[in-house]
Amino acid sequence: MRVMVLVKATKDSEAGIMPPTELLEAMGKYNEELVKAGILLSGEGLKPSSQGKRVAFEGPSRTVMDGPFAETRELVAGFWLWQVKDMAEALEWVKRCPNPMPGSSEIEIRPVFEMADFAAAFAPES
Template sequence: MRFMLIVKSTPEFEAEASTGFQPDPTVFAEMAAYHEELARAGALLDANGLQPSRQGWRVRYDGERRSISDGPFTEAKELIAGYTLIQVASREEALEWARRFPNPVGPGQPAEIEVRQLFELDDFAPSGEVERFRELAASK
């Protein structure tokens, strides 16, 4: 089972980035230790921080029409600052790893991560489209 631990952004991170974001060394060290532990356990698939929303854009769909909106985006609490992708045997194991996730903002600071399970191809009824995705996965 794969799960994504999603680190929510903060207004401070979104504002700070204009001057060049530098992570708190203590938080960075805790994150490194946590991810090393995940890797040793064979659970880590990927992890990364994201640039602030001012560096991104959104694509909106309205019927056949698409429009692009450049960042920054206003609701920092709805934005993602980073993620960790893990593969574990159960929801309970994912929950235990999530409980151990270091506070991404720093000790004593309010922060939030969200955990979501990824779909697996076996979750879908067999179809030609599912097989196309299996072939794509096999070709990696």
């Protein structure tokens, strides 16, 4: 199964404050472990929401909003895309992760839809 592992933003990450060198090195080693285990498919850090945009959809209408966006705890500062055998394996890997931010932080794990999840919607009716 594939999972998206989301590193939640903090006030520091939204302010564009880079993590200390020690944390960057620890995360680099962790990423190497993920690669060696054959789990890491992709992963990146994201710039602060002040450099982003949102597009709101209402029928045919589109409204563009410039960052920054208010609810820091609901923003994402980075992500990994992993291939794991199940959620338990993903959870074990996240528990091994260095704290991704100075101070308090959160990581969220979400399963990615696979084509098989849509099979019933595309099955011919009997």
